[in-house]
Structures are given as C-alpha cells and as structure tokens.
Amino acid sequence: MKAVLSMTLGxxxxxxxxxxxxxxxxxxxxGARFGMTLTWAVVVGTLGxxxxxxxxxxxxxxxxxxxxxxxxxxxxxxxxxxNAAASTLLNLVTLAAEIxxxxxxxxxxxxxxxxxxxxxxxxxxxxxxxRMPFQWMENVFGLLGLGxxxxxxxxxxxxxxxxxxxxxxxxxxxxxxxxxxxxWFYAVTLIxxxxxxxxxxxxxxxxxxxxxxxxxxxxxxxxxxxxxxxGGLLSLAIMAAAVPVLQPRSIGVSHLGQVALPVxxxxxxxxxxFVFVSFFAATFAAAAESALSSGYAxxxxxxxxxxxxxxxxxxxxxxxxxxxxxxxxTAFILTTVDPVTVTIFAVVLGAAAVPLTYFPILIVANDAxxxxxxxxxxxxxxxxxxxxxxxxxxxxxxxxxxxxxxxxQ
Amino acid sequence: xxxxxxDEFTANDLLLDRELIDCxxxxxxxxxxxxxxxxxxxEPPVLTALLCGSTAFGPRLxxxxxxxxxxxxxxxxPVTDSYPNRIDAxxxxxxxxxxxxxxxxxxxLDSYRFRQWTEEKIIGRIPGSTG
Amino acid sequence: xxxxxxIGCQVYDADxxxxxxxxxxxxxxRLRPDGDRxxxxxxxxxxxxxxxxxLGYGEHAMRGPWPFPQLFRYLARRSLIVPWxxxxxxxxxxxxxxxxxxxxxxxxxxxx
Numbered sequence: 001m002k003a004v005l006s007m008t009l010g011x012x013x014x015x016x017x018x019x020x021x022x023x024x025x026x027x028x029x030x031g032a033r034f035g036m037t038l039t040w041a042v043v044v045g046t047l048g049x050x051x052x053x054x055x056x057x058x059x060x061x062x063x064x065x066x067x068x069x070x071x072x073x074x075x076x077x078x079x080x081x082x083n084a085a086a087s088t089l090l091n092l093v094t095l096a097a098e099i100x101x102x103x104x105x106x107x108x109x110x111x112x113x114x115x116x117x118x119x120x121x122x123x124x125x126x127x128x129x130x131r132m133p134f135q136w137m138e139n140v141f142g143l144l145g146l147g148x149x150x151x152x153x154x155x156x157x158x159x160x161x162x163x164x165x166x167x168x169x170x171x172x173x174x175x176x177x178x179x180x181x182x183x184w185f186y187a188v189t190l191i192x193x194x195x196x197x198x199x200x201x202x203x204x205x206x207x208x209x210x211x212x213x214x215x216x217x218x219x220x221x222x223x224x225x226x227x228x229x230x231g232g233l234l235s236l237a238i239m240a241a242a243v244p245v246l247q248p249r250s251i252g253v254s255h256l257g258q259v260a261l262p263v264x265x266x267x268x269x270x271x272x273x274f275v276f277v278s279f280f281a282a283t284f285a286a287a288a289e290s291a292l293s294s295g296y297a298x299x300x301x302x303x304x305x306x307x308x309x310x311x312x313x314x315x316x317x318x319x320x321x322x323x324x325x326x327x328x329x330t331a332f333i334l335t336t337v338d339p340v341t342v343t344i345f346a347v348v349l350g351a352a353a354v355p356l357t358y359f360p361i362l363i364v365a366n367d368a369x370x371x372x373x374x375x376x377x378x379x380x381x382x383x384x385x386x387x388x389x390x391x392x393x394x395x396x397x398x399x400x401x402x403x404x405x406x407x408x409q
Numbered sequence: 410x411x412x413x414x415x416d417e418f419t420a421n422d423l424l425l426d427r428e429l430i431d432c433x434x435x436x437x438x439x440x441x442x443x444x445x446x447x448x449x450x451x452e453p454p455v456l457t458a459l460l461c462g463s464t465a466f467g468p469r470l471x472x473x474x475x476x477x478x479x480x481x482x483x484x485x486x487p488v489t490d491s492y493p494n495r496i497d498a499x500x501x502x503x504x505x506x507x508x509x510x511x512x513x514x515x516x517x518l519d520s521y522r523f524r525q526w527t528e529e530k531i532i533g534r535i536p537g538s539t540g
Numbered sequence: 541x542x543x544x545x546x547i548g549c550q551v552y553d554a555d556x557x558x559x560x561x562x563x564x565x566x567x568x569x570r571l572r573p574d575g576d577r578x579x580x581x582x583x584x585x586x587x588x589x590x591x592x593x594x595l596g597y598g599e600h601a602m603r604g605p606w607p608f609p610q611l612f613r614y615l616a617r618r619s620l621i622v623p624w625x626x627x628x629x630x631x632x633x634x635x636x637x638x639x640x641x642x643x644x645x646x647x648x649x650x651x652x
Contacts, residue, residue, distance in 0.1 A: 303439025313538040316528035381605035420565040456579035
C-alpha cells in the first residue's frame with residue numbers, strides 16, 4: 001500500500017513538475033494561433049522527454065551516480081566539458097525565464113509590475129534551495145501544480161468544438177492565413193518546452209538525492225512513462241482551452257494573463273484561483289529546480305560535494321554555483337527584457353542542444369559493464385536512435401527558423 | 410597496501426576522471442591527472458600520485474582553454490605553489506570499476522583547501538549554512 | 541612527469557614512420573624487490589580513433605546503438621600497442637621508438 005501511495009505521489013509530482021513557463025507560454029500562443037494543429041509536436045516532445053528521462057534515470061539507479069559523473073568518467077574531459085558547459089548555460093537562460101514567469105504570475109494576481117517581483121522571486125527561489133528539504137520542495141509544489149487540471153474542466157464548460165479539434169489533431173496542416181515557417185518554428189518551441197535539459201538533470205540528480213537503486217527502476221519508469229505524458233496532456237488542455245476563446249478573436253498571446261483567460265471565461269474567479277496557484281507553483285518550482293540543476297551540473301562534473309541532502313556548509317561550492325546562477329539570472333531579467341521572449345529563446349536553444357545532452361546518456365546506457373542486465377535492449381536502442389535523429393533534425397532547423405521568423409512573428 | 414580490482418588496466422579505464430572517496434565515504438574530488446616517476450634507463454615510470462584541481466585539470470584540457478583555466482586556478486589558490494594538489498599513491502586504498510577509495514580523510518588532503526576557502530569565506534557567512 | 545604530458549604525443553618508429561598519437565596508457569601491477577607493489581607503465585596505446593576508444597567501443601561490453609559498435613570497432617583496429625621498453629626518446633610532442641611499425645600489435649581486447 002505504501003508503495004502504491006509513494007508511486008502515486010511520484011506520478012503527481014512528475015505531472016506538476018513537467019509543466020513550466022515554457023509549456024504555459026508555448027501552449028497558449030499556439031492554441032490561440034494554430035488551434036490544435038501542433039498537437040503532434042507536443043506528442044513528439046513528451047515521448048522524447050519520457051525516453052530521455054527513463055534512460056538517464058536508469059543509468060543513475062544502476063550506477064548509483066548522477067549522470068554528469070558517469071558522463072565525465074566514460075567520455076573524458078573535453079567531450080563532457082562541452083556537455084556540462086552547454087547544459088549550465090541553458091539552465092541559466094531557463095532559470096531567467098522561470099524567474100520572469102513567477103514574476104508575471106504575481107503581476108497577474110496583484111497588478112503590481114513584474115519587475116518589482118523579480119528580485120523577490122529570485123530571493124525566494126534561492127531560500128528554497130538553501131534550506132527547504134528536498135522531498136518537501138518536490139511534493140508541495142508538484143501537488144499544487146496539479147491545479148492546472150482546471151483547464152480540462154474549463155474545456156467542458158467552453159463552447160469547445162471537439163469534432164473540429166480532433167480533426168486538427170489527426171490531420172495537422174498549417175491553418176489558412178498563417179505562414180508555414182512560423183508554424184514549424186512553433187513546433188520546435190513546443191518540442192523544446194517538453195524536453196528541457198534541466199528537467200533531465202534534476203530527474204537524475206534528484207534520484208540520487210532520494211537514494212535510488214536498481215530496485216527503484218520500476219517507480220522511476222512509472223514517473224517517466226505515466227507522469228510526464230500526463231503532464232503533456234495538461235499542456236494540450238491549456239492549448240485546447242485557448243482555441244474557443246482566443247483563436248476566433250485572433251487574440252495573439254503575448255502576456256501570461258491571456259493564457260489564463262479561457263479559465264476566467266469558463267469558471268470565473270474560482271477558476272482563476274486554481275490557475276494562479278498552479279501557475280505559481282509550477283514556475284516557482286521550475287526556478288528552484290533549474291538553479292539546482294546548474295549546481296548539479298558543475299559540481300558533479302568537477303567532482304565537488306553536491307546536493308541538498310548535505311547541510312549547505314558541507315557542499316559549499318555546489319551552493320555557491322546555485323547562488324551565482326540565481327543572481328545572474330535575476331540580473332538578466334531585471335534588464336527589462338521581455339520574459340516571454342526569454343522563454344521562447346530558452347525553449348528553442350534547449351531543443352537545439354538536445355542531441356548534445358542526449359548522446360552521452362545513450363552511449364553510457366549501452367555499456368554492459370556499467371549497466372549489467374539493465375543495459376539497453378535492441379528495441380530501446382532503436383527507439384532511442386530514431387529519437388536522436390529526430391532531435392538532430394530539430395536542432396539543425398531551430399536556429400534558422402528562429403532567424404527567419406524573427407522568433408515567431 | 411592498495412587493493413586493485415585488476416592487474417592490468419589503462420589510465421582511461423580505471424584512473425582518469427574517477428571520483429575519489431575518502432576513508433569516511435565523503436567525496437574528495439576527481440582524478441584530473443596522474444603523476445608518474447621520471448623515466449630512467451631500464452626503469453619504466455611508475456604511478457606516484459593522483460593529481461587534482463585546476464592546475465592539473467588545465468593541462469589535461471589542453472589548448473588555449475587549458476592554459477587559461479590553469480592560470481585562473483593559480484590565482485585562486487590559497488598558496489603560491491603552482492604544483493597541483495597531490496595525493497600520494499600510498500594513500501590509495503582500493504581501486505575498482507565503481508570508484509577509488511583513499512586511506513586518508515579529505516580534510517588532510519591538499520585539494521581540501523579550495524573547498525575550505527569557499528566554505529569559510531563565502532558560504533559560511535550566510536546564515537543557515539550549518540543545517 | 542604526468543600522463544597529460546604523454547597523451548597526445550606523436551609516436552614515430554625506427555624508420556621515422558608515424559605510428560599515431562598516444563591516447564591511453566597501459567599499466568601493470570608489479571612487485572618490487574623491496575616488497576612494494578607499484579603500478580608500472582607498461583605500454584602506450586596509439587593511433588586509431590581515440591574518440592572511439594574513449595567512448596568505450598574498444599572493449600566488447602558496448603552493445604550499441606547501431607551502427608556505433610561496428611563503426612568504432614573497425615576504426616579501433618588501427619590502434620597499436622607500443623611497449624615502454626621500445627621508447628628511445630621522449631620529447632613532447634614527439635616520442636621515438638626503436639621498433640618498426642609493422643612489428644607492433646593491436647590491443648588484444650579489440651576485435652576478437
């Protein structure tokens with residue numbers, strides 16, 4: 001019974017943890033502009049993330065080391081440095097986007113400019129990293145994030161054209177009047193919003209913090225293969241809710257408030273409470289997690305003590321990196337750059353970097369000496385290689401599309 | 410007396426980039442490079458120490474980035490000696506595929522200095538650091 | 541001296557032919573006359589595609605994904621072992637050996 005409860009909790013926190021500012025923004029924008037025609041991109045991204053996370057989680061559980069340890073040991077200094085540096089840089093951009101996201105949510109609730117909230121959000125995120133116990137952080141924010149299920153409820157209260165939506169899902173095409181490159185660009189952003197490097201680092205390192213062993217593999221797989229896809233479904237619900245409310249009036253989404261509009265229209269103030277709480281929980285947790293992931297990446301690569309399970313003084317350099325990341329990201333957002341734009345850049349760069357971050361894990365998961373009988377089977381290699389190829393294609397087109405469409409205009 | 414899992418092995422396989430665990434089970438850094446005795450006629454070089462820290466890591470990285478890393482590492486060191494942090498081969502307890510364990514506690518190793526400096530000067534000054 | 545001084549050096553044989561770049565060092569445990577057990581540098585591993593070796597494809601434990609094992613094992617066949625006793629001079633970035641290249645063997649773990 002306890003195992004079932006623990007697994008359920010794991011799944012629920014995985015759902016809440018999957019959705020962050022990237023998903024909120026991209027789902028809102030694409031629903032309003034393209035209807036459900038980009039559902040396939042969310043499916044690709046979600047499955048890819050589940051695959052990526054499972055492989056990383058399995059490596060961590062079997063070797064009892066977090067992925068950056070294993071990557072440096074197997075791939076050597078230079079290759080793993082590129083991997084670690086790219087991941088850290090991406091984490092920083094994502095962290096900036098999440099801090100911006102938290103501030104935007106607070107602006108939605110209070111009406112006070114988001115810039116006032118930015119330093120407070122940064123400070124709060126850092127305090128959580130500094131002192132809040134790991135399990136607490138995961139569970140509290142993960143569960144609160146489930147409030148986003150209110151979008152599913154709203155879908156049933158809105159004049160949703162289910163038939164038309166289903167048609168868009170199964171035969172996707174660029175909607176009339178929309179430029180094709182932009183449609184493809186947003187496909188890339190949706191994929192990038194699902195496969196976020198910091199989430200994989202956090203999934204693996206968090207597994208070490210919780211002491212995963214080979215026995216934890218089933219629970220880990222449930223989190224990855226059930227939790228994440230359910231999170232993907234939530235993103236789709238947010239996308240779908242935008243369709244009856246925003247698309248007919250051609251409301252382009254540029255503010256977070258517009259993403260919440262459908263719930264306000266369907267469920268009034270009561271619904272909005274759920275939106276605010278869940279949005280806050282999702283973005284705030286994501287901010288703490290991406291800062292932690294920067295610390296994980298650097299400390300694990302360099303061989304320093306790392307992790308929240310030690311008192312901060314015992315993992316000094318790890319905490320220094322987390323603190324420095326929060327400061328840098330906060331300073332960046334305070335330059336008044338638009339947080340929504342930062343989010344778009346973060347997901348595009350993330351998508352472009354996936355082959356680099358995924359490849360080492362695929363290699364390590366194939367080492368029978370390390371993995372024993374948990375080494376990759378032929379079919380998981382087939383799926384993994386196929387996915388890697390897709391991500392290489394995505395990676396190649398992402399930056400050109402970014403330039404051609406001027407970040408999605 | 411050091412215990413080795415295998416009699417014959419390569420540097421990349423068993424030694425380089427490995428995590429070091431001290432006698433108390435705490436992480437003590439990474440093997441960034443290996444120190445060998447100087448070659449003499451009829452006497453092949455032997456492993457004399459494990460090297461860690463940025464002054465060992467820099468040359469391993471090579472190229473301009475490595476030189477730059479090494480220079481920064483030299484500046485940040487609490488001592489003026491530029492030789493990398495050295496862990497004598499006699500301090501190695503056990504080497505296997507998973508990790509390398511040492512006989513000493515990490516507080517007694519050279520590589521502890523950087524960590525200690527960060528702990529005292531920066532993190533230790535923030536309230537709540539002792540858990 | 542350090543391993544970082546050895547790895548990357550170009551090795552030239554007795555006839556001046558290029559054997560390859562050092563990408564790994566082979567050690568063997570030896571018992572010294574005074575009872576001490578030391579880790580002795582036995583040989584240098586050169587040539588081949590170092591990257592493939594670094595990824596572990598020189599060994600047989602790597603399963604996939606296709607086509608990496610096939611590709612890297614094929615490239616790793618060009619790797620050669622240079623016993624330390626054959627080294628005549630070491631002057632980074634160059635190492636000279638006394639043995640001609642075709643007398644060097646491949647690492648015994650690769651390819652079998």
